[in-house]
Amino acid sequence: MDLTQKHCVPCEGGTAPLTKKEAEAMMQHVPGWHLMQDAKKGQLSIGRDFEFKDFKEAMAFVNKAAEIANAEDHHPDIYVFYNVVKLQLSTHAIKGLSENDFIVAAKINSL
Numbered sequence: 547m548d549l550t551q552k553h554c555v556p557c558e559g560g561t562a563p564l565t566k567k568e569a570e571a572m573m574q575h576v577p578g579w580h581l582m583q584d585a586k587k588g589q590l591s592i593g594r595d596f597e598f599k600d601f602k603e604a605m606a607f608v609n610k611a612a613e614i615a616n617a618e619d620h621h622p623d624i625y626v627f628y629n630v631v632k633l634q635l636s637t638h639a640i641k642g643l644s645e646n647d648f649i650v651a652a653k654i655n656s657l
Contacts, residue, residue, distance in 0.1 A: 549575050549652035554618040563642025576651040590643045591636035598629045607631055614653045620646045
């Protein structure tokens with residue numbers, strides 16, 4: 547399955563998030579990302595750290611990732627620490643993961 551060829555679809559609050567088993571199966575399509583589970587709420591998300599030569603390269607990457615996120619209308623949480631960019635994806639409307647998170651992750655991986 548080539549997630550870079552798919553597009554995000556709006557998720558409503560009544561949509562069930564992916565189960566941990568379903569999310570684990572999707573992880574094969576987004577190398578470098580890791581599955582995370584919030585200790586308090588139990589909600590799943592995926593994350594990845596990207597390291598660059600300097601702040602300027604990190605910010606160029608952030609801008610490219612933002613273009614993908616805006617095009618898909620699905621936005622990651624972005625943390626910048628000089629030359630390291632940490633991205634975290636989950637579908638806030640359903641309090642967990644959806645296929646949309648993996649689509650955006652795959653597209654960001656293609657940068």
